[in-house]
Amino acid sequence: MLTKWKKQSKKGFTLIELVVIMLALSILAAAGTASYNGMVIHFTERTCIDSRTEAAQSLVSACLQGELSVDVNAIETWLQNYPTKNQTNDSEHWEYDVQENNGKIQVEIRCRRHTDETVTRTISKPLG
Numbered sequence: 001m002l003t004k005w006k007k008q009s010k011k012g013f014t015l016i017e018l019v020v021i022m023l024a025l026s027i028l029a030a031a032g033t034a035s036y037n038g039m040v041i042h043f044t045e046r047t048c049i050d051s052r053t054e055a056a057q058s059l060v061s062a063c064l065q066g067e068l069s070v071d072v073n074a075i076e077t078w079l080q081n082y083p084t085k086n087q088t089n090d091s092e093h094w095e096y097d098v099q100e101n102n103g104k105i106q107v108e109i110r111c112r113r114h115t116d117e118t119v120t121r122t123i124s125k126p127l128g
């Protein structure tokens, strides 16, 4: 009976083996969490850039269709009202830069959270 019990106890893990396994699992879990967070950050940044591109696109088409005058003040007002019109993700962190240069209006839409990419559009003022 005693010899049988001794044999069975050898099949189990030693404390050191358990510690090594726990350590390996915690490293794997940490690596998994880090890459997941990286994926989420990448995804939200992509969504933000897409939303800003969409905003720039609607701005340009509003100007082309004559719904919005090609004018620095009008465009700034339109952009400032855009986030409340469309409940897009982190649009409250967007910054706009509208400048007139040689009869053209340059629009930049940046994000304070996602500074890597700026969405830029140039709109020509109608002649006359």
Ligand SMILES: [Zn+2]
Residues within 6 Å of the ligand: 045, 048, 049, 090, 093, 111, 112, 113, 114
């Ligand atoms: Zn953003």
